[in-house]
Amino acid sequence: MGATGGISEMPQVTEGPGAADSEALATLHRVFGYEAFRGEQAEIIEHVVAGKDALVLMPTGGGKSLCYQIPALVRAGTGVVISPLIALMQDQVDALRALGVRAGFINSTQDFDERRLVEAEFQAGELDLLYLAPERLRLDTTLDLLSRGKISVFAIDEAHCVSQWGHDFRPDYLALSLLGERWPDVPRIALTATATRATHEEITQRLNLPTARHFVASFDRPNIQYRIVPKADPKKQLLAFLREEHTGDAGIVYCLSRNSVERTAEFLTANGIEAVPYHAGLDAGTRAAHQSRFLREDGLVVVATIAFGMGIDKPDVRFVAHLDLPKSIEGYYQETGRAGRDGLPATGWMAYGLNDVIQQRKLIQSGEGDEAFRRRSAAHLDAMLALCETARCRRGQLLAYFGQDPDAAGCGNCDTCLTPPETWDGTVAAQKVLSTVVRLQRERGQKFGAVQIVDILLGKRTGKVIQFDHDQLSVFGIGTDLTEIEWRGVIRQLLAQGLLAVEGEYGTLVLTETSGSVLRSDREVPLRKEPKKPAVARSRSTSGSGGGSKAKAVAAELPDELLPAFEALRAWRTEQAREQGVPPYIVFNDATLRGIVTLRPTSVRELGTVSGVGEKKLATYGEGVLAVLASLAAPAAAAPAVGDAADADWPEPDEEPEPDDWM
Ligand code: ADP
């Protein structure tokens, strides 16, 4: 396994030897405007520039693109990028062109003339990067075209699509093994954010990359705060979460069914948070329109099934919320990973409850597939449930799942670290639940679901309790020491720990092989206390600086006095983006805007030192940015003069101490 680190907010300085390296570094500065490579980028780029194959495993937002874009710029010829994400190629190419990189794409969305133009540019050696959909490589015309130009590197993006066992399998990826045979001298770099070793090996094999060096980055995403809250009224909880912490932020809400996607989007919109649905049941035009709005507008929420999100490289997604339990940790990690690619604070939030467990267990039992498939699904679910129920650091649990070493002291940026949950000895409570299940089955030959079990424990004479004479059971009313919510919590945790199981279409509760050990008191059952008020975390969100401006939450980590400038630049950016028909982040992303308002440059040269401001963008936007900043400083001169009037709008950071607002 390779070195770790590298994806923290601050770029790490890595000093690599070699001459190719200095050219790569110069390109990083000049074209991308970045200070230093992150993590293993330098090593990967050096390796590929030297003409060798690589397999790169990095989490979303880790910085994979530079790993092939820079070799494509440094080596002679055109870098050919194979990507399944046709809908995003235009944006990817636009983003590169905004940096002054000569990029183009060929896919089915183009008309004949557009394609001809790109083909001609490629043949004439006028392209640094060419994006291709994998199905194109099946066509002889494409292969002919490629052999008429000079190729610097092949990049195979989303390489896990070659894995037949993964959920993103694309048959066209299987044909990519021919690249190495036809172009033995062109280095190939395969990239993916899918972590498991099995997928890894499958990629090596199927893409025929036996000698590729493997680069495995740390999977930690330190800027994402993980939180899992008990589910009560999920839509309302979501609304409160968004209002308290993410006003005006862009984000994704995942739901399991199309129906709940639609209802949640309507609910949010009705409550003043603009949200659009996205699922496979919508026609292609609507889906494309909603995706495009998400990329182009500031602060839109997409409510989606998992059909949405792969390859979306919008850097300023500030939250990913799950209203239903994902089926595996891999899925959860990939989905939450779409938040905070720009390295600024983001939240992975999930509401989870008893019904999630019952529903998923039922799904596995009644679902398709053979026994082995069911066992694998159950193992995935168990790992996911363990994450939900853990009383320890969530990030630690995630990293351990991916075979990486977590920080033993906890991460300090997940709900369990911020508000450590209390645990209690739930042995007796567990015995009460299990005894009720046993009695129903042994004495009455009956099986019931969680609702009835809880009603019996609480001694509630509901219609159904009376109908079945359940008030005559000896366990009737033995559980008045806990509330209904607490009992549901106990049952949920027993299910998660495998001490109780779900059966059949109605989700009735039954014992498992291990239930006996609890009933015989051979085993203790430590349980997590149901938090009365879920952990809410950060500074500004809890400081009650309520509602208002769109930029507020995005800029949450900026001192107040920098907000007007940030908002002004954001408005300017939106205007530029609209004029050019590109998403705003292609002009400058939030992290770069933050850098600008923090430095407050007064000259083009100074502006060029901000991370994310390269040569081309400086030439295109430099004067515009400085004009926006100058127009802001002006009214300050008219304001009541205190000391140096020109500086009055820019107080020293310690002038108005608000320690909570600093990170
Ligand atoms: P991935 O493809 O791995 O999800 P990206 O290539 O989109 O990640 O990179 C994520 C973000 O990090 C982008 O906004 C990118 O510009 C930025 N980034 C990547 N490498 C660096 C670096 N060395 N310094 C500063 N920012 C970087």
Ligand code: ZN
């Ligand atoms: Zn933690």
